[in-house]
Amino acid sequence: MALVLCTGVDRALITTRRLILEKAGHKVVAVTDETEVVAACKKQTFDVAVIGQAVSTHAKRQIMQSVRQYCPSAKILELYRFSLGKKLEDADSWLEVPTDVPEELVERVAALTKANDKKSH
Numbered sequence: 311m312a313l314v315l316c317t318g319v320d321r322a323l324i325t326t327r328r329l330i331l332e333k334a335g336h337k338v339v340a341v342t343d344e345t346e347v348v349a350a351c352k353k354q355t356f357d358v359a360v361i362g363q364a365v366s367t368h369a370k371r372q373i374m375q376s377v378r379q380y381c382p383s384a385k386i387l388e389l390y391r392f393s394l395g396k397k398l399e400d401a402d403s404w405l406e407v408p409t410d411v412p413e414e415l416v417e418r419v420a421a422l423t424k425a426n427d428k429k430s431h
Contacts, residue, residue: 312423315350315384316340317373318362327360327415334416344372351380358422363389363407367397374398385422
């Protein structure tokens with residue numbers, strides 16, 4: 311089980327991702343802006359931060375910078391649309407959305423969590 315920070319601007323998408331991840335046994339904290347990211351990271355240590363596809367490029371970079379600063383052990387998973395491409399070259403992983411199989415999100419979070427576990431031992 312991972313503690314996942316789920317970011318985005320579309321509440322419906324955030325809710326869907328949260329439900330998918332919680333069903334897989336993860337604990338999810340959902341936030342919608344950089345201020346909430348900083349506040350959440352100051353309270354808890356996240357395993358994975360998911361940055362939603364609807365977030366602007368500038369905001370994605372700000373969120374990633376805040377996560378790296380306030381929760382440096384968290385792995386960053388950027389969700390992106392094929393038409394726009396990846397925007398965070400320094401992310402730890404990427405997932406093109408929409409995906410036909412929602413389990414892909416769960417699998418990607420699990421893989422990033424395992425990578426964190428290996429580094430901490």
